[in-house]
Amino acid sequence: MKLLRGLTLDKPKLRCVVSDGTRIDTKLLLLREGLSKEDLRQQEPRIADVIKADDLEEAEHRLRIDYSYWSTEHVLKTLLPHLKEVPAAFEAVGHIAHVNLPEELRPHRFLIGQVILDKNPQLRTIVNKVGSIENEYRVFQMECIAGKPDYVTDVVQHGNRFRLNFSEVYWNSRLEHEHQRLVDTFKPGDTIVDMMAGIGPFAVPAARKRCQVYANDLNPKSFQYLCENIKLNKLGSRVVPFCMDARHFMQGLAGSAKSGNSSHEDQSGQHEDGQRSFPADSLVFQHAILNLPASAVEFLDVFNGLYDEHSWTGTLPLVHCYTFSKGAEEHAEVQQRVEAALGAQLVEPLDVHHVRDVAPNKVMLCVSFRVPQHILFKKSAERGDQQQHYKRQKCDAKVAAQ
Ligand SMILES: C[S@@+](CC[C@H](N)C(=O)[O-])C[C@H]1O[C@@H](n2cnc3c(N)ncnc32)[C@H](O)[C@@H]1O
Known part of the structure; x- marks a missing residue:
């Protein structure tokens, strides 16, 4: 591995040493994609001797990278290539993610919501702020763009627990x-x-x-x-x-x-x-x-x-x-x-x-x-x-x- 430093697979979240899949006593050391046998020998001439001395085998390996691998930003950029900036950021409130999409992104809101939901397993509901009018309670109108429209959530901050309905109160x-x-x-x-x-x-x-x-x-x-x-x-x-x-x-x-308050109080001084x-x-x-x-x-x-x-x-x-x-x-x-x-x-x-x-x-x-x-x-x-x-x-x- 020391010898091949710089030549092994280098992709975030992916390991370069993986199981062979068929033999338990064998592991695969994955090299950079597209690196041919000839390239390898050219870049590290000593490798031929090491392969021989350590009884190593050279093989081709197919690695499948799919939707689950790519980041929200990468997926949105791929699906909406005409956008200058993609809205991958959100504010999390318990299991709810809140985005504030500009008007030009409204037609894509359900797709954006679904990608954010898929990519963040801790989330169950994605909402988008609708309009700019807030009432005197400072609660804004929202639309559920992915997941379940369940707005009651729990938030823990510095050991304090807060329960709230995000569509009814300020948070x-x-x-x-x-x-x-x-x-x-x-x-x-x-x-x-x-x-x-x-x-x-x-x-x-x-x-x-x-x-x-x-x-x-x-x-x-x-x-x-x-x-x-x-x-x-x-x-x-x-x-x-x-x-x-x-x-x-x-x-x-x-x-x-x-x-x-005209209602009657009980013994603890609490009204109805x-x-x-x-x-x-x-x-x-x-x-x-x-x-x-x-x-x-x-x-x-x-x-x-x-x-x-x-x-x-x-x-x-x-x-x-x-x-x-x-x-x-x-x-x-x-x-x-x-x-x-x-x-x-x-x-x-x-x-x-x-x-x-x-x-x-x-x-x-x-x-x-x-x-x-x-x-x-x-x-x-x-x-x-x-x-x-x-x-x-x-x-x-x-x-x-x-
Ligand atoms: C910006 S929020 C702040 C809430 C909380 N202190 C916090 O930090 O999250 C302002 C709050 O003031 C409340 N409010 C609005 N007008 C009020 C009034 N006249 N008297 C008392 N509360 C009021 C709203 O319902 C809202 O919950």
């Missing part, structure tokens, strides 16, 4: 690192408020870290899977789930609004529809998360005057708000939008974390800041002027954004 596997990054900043014993929690990708790992979590989502289906994931991860009351608008949720936790009651006292928390990048900043006004000064103890809360930005002067522009929404200036500098590039010239950011007490606590009359100023700025920012 983005590309945020796995970001969920972990933020949760890593929490300390065991912290109280976390997740205002747009989805099915729990922040709430579950935070609770497993022994934080106390209050998690809310407007989408009743997200709420249903959030409850299921609390059970799957055996979190008990370490995650308290809610299903309502984020503003209403925060007002409820602060004690400035009641749940609005699975919702919990707000805590009896105003909730003091260390972190609030708003992950609804398209509009989360607009919810920040809820923190303005949310608490009575006497009902808060300890450090002021950190808010982690996700948003999109156009790149270049992201920091200054975001700071302006945040302060306009809050209705006052921040005291400590804003921390801006780049989460990911969403599109050319569009980035997703996580903006973290501590809510100053002049914002969080109910106002006295003399701050009215300042508030008016920021109200005007907020209107200007809205007009500019349009």
Whole structure:
């Protein structure tokens, strides 16, 4: 073999030493395809002596390379030779693969889906995003292009189990690192408020870290899977789930609004529809998360005057708000939008974390800041002027954004 280095079969996933198929005491050493006896002797003159001395035989061997051998990319390039680029990449969500085919590939979608399905044995369902309209629950329409239209799947991330129906709730596997990054900043014993929690990708790992979590989502289906994931991860009351608008949720936790839920609660404080009651006292928390990048900043006004000064103890809360930005002067522009929404200036500098590039010239950011007490606590009359100023700025920012 040393002598023939460089002359043996060299194809990914294929071995160059194989069984002879007829004799158990004999193996075949496969040489590069198309290499004749004459070529071999020319390229390695010593081989004739080795063959003689070691009593080797030279033989022809037919190797069959079929569909199962070739990569998705190779098969698609072969089947659709007119395409400049083939869509071999996908986002996996449990047994589901999600592709986002451009319009010109729509006529080939079933073929593309079938090849992806054939080539990835862990997948059972291939979906293509349809249209660009997402509803307020951030769920996109999809079409099953191969496999079974079964959208309920399980995902495991960092030891956390998530069950979800991909056609009914928001899920983005590309945020796995970001969920972990933020949760890593929490300390065991912290109280976390997740205002747009989805099915729990922040709430579950935070609770497993022994934080106390209050998690809310407007989408009743997200709420249903959030409850299921609390059970799957055996979190008990370490995650308290809610299903309502984020503003209403925060007002409820602060004690400035009641749940609005008229159903009867059982002994554990749970209502017939699975919702919990707000805590009896105003909730003091260390972190609030708003992950609804398209509009989360607009919810920040809820923190303005949310608490009575006497009902808060300890450090002021950190808010982690996700948003999109156009790149270049992201920091200054975001700071302006945040302060306009809050209705006052921040005291400590804003921390801006780049989460990911969403599109050319569009980035997703996580903006973290501590809510100053002049914002969080109910106002006295003399701050009215300042508030008016920021109200005007907020209107200007809205007009500019349009
Ligand atoms: C981008 S997803 C993020 C979900 C989750 N935090 C995650 O990281 O996967 C935004 C979520 O906000 C929820 N949502 C939209 N409007 C809301 C509102 N007004 N109040 C509370 N939740 C809302 C949607 O249903 C969706 O689950």
